[in-house]
Amino acid sequence: MFVRTDRLLLRPGWMEDAPALAAAIGEARIVRNLATAPWPYGLADARAYLAQSAGALPSFLILARTAGKPRLIGGIGFGRTPDDEVELGYWIAGADWNRGYVTEAGRAMLDLARESLRLCRIVAGHFVDNPASGRVLEKLGFTAAGQRALRHSAARGEDVAFQGFALDLCAKGCIHDEPELMAA
Numbered sequence: 001m002f003v004r005t006d007r008l009l010l011r012p013g014w015m016e017d018a019p020a021l022a023a024a025i026g027e028a029r030i031v032r033n034l035a036t037a038p039w040p041y042g043l044a045d046a047r048a049y050l051a052q053s054a055g056a057l058p059s060f061l062i063l064a065r066t067a068g069k070p071r072l073i074g075g076i077g078f079g080r081t082p083d084d085e086v087e088l089g090y091w092i093a094g095a096d097w098n099r100g101y102v103t104e105a106g107r108a109m110l111d112l113a114r115e116s117l118r119l120c121r122i123v124a125g126h127f128v129d130n131p132a133s134g135r136v137l138e139k140l141g142f143t144a145a146g147q148r149a150l151r152h153s154a155a156r157g158e159d160v161a162f163q164g165f166a167l168d169l170c171a172k173g174c175i176h177d178e179p180e181l182m183a184a
Contacts, residue, residue, distance in 0.1 A: 001058055003108045009070050010060035010105060013050045017061060020072040022046040024093040031155040033130045034091055039155035055079070057086065058112065062105050064096070076105045078113070081123060086113070088124040090136075097132075106140045113169060120170040127153065128161040142167045 003010040013021065022043045031037045038045055059077025063070035074092035081087045088109060092102050113119040124142055126133035142165035151162035 003060065003112060004065075005104050005108050007065055008101060008105055008108070009063040009065055010076065010108060011063065012059070013061045013075075015047065015050050017072060018043055018046040018050055021050065021061065021075075024072050024074065025091060027094050028155070029094055030091055032153065033127055033133065034089070034153070034155065035151055036154050037091075041155075057117075058109075060105075060109075062090075062092070062101065064101070073101060074105070076102070076109055078109070078117075078122070085121065085123045086119055088122050102133075102136050103139050106136060110140060110167070110169070120168065122167045122169060123164060124167075125151070125162050125164040127151070128163055134163060134165075137165045140167065 001012070022041065022045065025031060025037065025046070026041045028039060031039045031041050057078035057080070059079070060075065061072055062074035062076055064073050072093075073096040074090065076088070076090040079087050079089060088106065090102050090106065110122065113122055122142075123145065124137050126137065128134075128148060145164045145166040148161050148163050150159035152158070153160045
């Protein structure tokens, strides 16, 4: 599965992407904002990530479309929380911050969730010391959900204040809205 936007290509990661992935994500200021990525993040970590078998939910690398070869600038995907909710996660290489790439990729992922995956609810969140990520979630239509909590950051090696968000997609035509399916 591939997704194309005006400026981006979202596609699964391949083992050949390992050097570019390690270079793009391998900055402390990026990895510290992710829950599961280790620090330092190197080529072996990128290879291990790319070797993971594909799950039921899509996870993509974000590539900037250029006149030449697309350039890896980030990652975005869905995963499952411990409570079995579908969670959106993302990151962008530091050199590509503040260009609207995450918002563009996020809109494409939410369209995919709504139209192809037929999901009704997506959760997401950010460490509170990364307010830019909260602004992205708000642009995408997410609203703060519940009180701030602690979530572990593998890179930091500690629990960090975290704000959860949620987005209801059912109002836009989720398969679960259909009465005959709800009654079954």
